[in-house]
Amino acid sequence: xxxxxxxxxxxxxxxxxxxxxxxxxxxxxxxxxxxxxxxxxxxxxxxxxxxxxxxxxxxxxxxxxxxxxxxxxxxxxxxxxxxxxxxxxxxxxxxxxxxxxxxxxxxxxxxxxxxxxxxxxxxxxxxxxxxxxxxxxxxxxxxxxxxxxxxxxxxxxxxxxxxxxxxxxxxxxxxxxxxxxx
Numbered sequence: 001x002x003x004x005x006x007x008x009x010x011x012x013x014x015x016x017x018x019x020x021x022x023x024x025x026x027x028x029x030x031x032x033x034x035x036x037x038x039x040x041x042x043x044x045x046x047x048x049x050x051x052x053x054x055x056x057x058x059x060x061x062x063x064x065x066x067x068x069x070x071x072x073x074x075x076x077x078x079x080x081x082x083x084x085x086x087x088x089x090x091x092x093x094x095x096x097x098x099x100x101x102x103x104x105x106x107x108x109x110x111x112x113x114x115x116x117x118x119x120x121x122x123x124x125x126x127x128x129x130x131x132x133x134x135x136x137x138x139x140x141x142x143x144x145x146x147x148x149x150x151x152x153x154x155x156x157x158x159x160x161x162x163x164x165x166x167x168x169x170x171x172x173x174x175x176x177x178x179x180x181x182x
Contacts, residue, residue: 006101008032038097065155074153077118077126077146081134081161084113116142118156136166143172 008028016022023031032038069076095101114134117127126149128142147154158164 006095036097037095040095040100065157069153069155072153074155075120075122075124075150076155076157077120079116079118079156079158081114081116083134084115085111114138118146134163136163136168139163139166139169140172143169 008025011032012023012025012028015028066076068074114130114132115127116130116134116139117125119125126146128145130138132138143156146156163169
């Protein structure tokens with residue numbers, strides 16, 4: 001069958017093909033509901049994700065960062081990178097309640113744009129689109145723009161991506177001009 005996610009129309013085609021019974025899309029939706037299936041959006045999770053470590057960090061280390069930022073009149077920015085890929089799968093699919101469906105990427109020529117963004121605790125966002133590979137040079141370019149536009153000192157919290165710990169990024173962060181209140 002020519003679909004990537006289960007939808008009411010896909011189930012309708014399957015029932016017709018396997019059982020020879022024609023149902024309406026609405027009728028299929030009613031059956032799915034009775035059988036305990038709900039429309040769900042597939043979840044994508046990082047393989048490296050460690051929820052316990054995140055909770056521990058938020059409980060033990062973040063309060064000190066928050067206090068220091070407040071004392072120094074700084075903004076806390078939460079940063080992350082993401083990519084938009086033309087082979088990405090979006091939409092809802094049907095699955096039993098509590099059993100989120102999994103999608104698999106389709107083949108073909110892959111095109112990709114990256115984005116790095118931050119959001120403050122007050123909801124202010126800053127972002128940059130990257131039409132190349134995300135690397136230390138692009139992170140430094142973003143950091144320079146972020147601090148240039150900043151009215152207050154910036155405390156940037158990032159995840160554990162390798163590029164965040166690269167030598168060029170560490171060198172940039174350690175420069176005195178980048179630690180003087182901005």
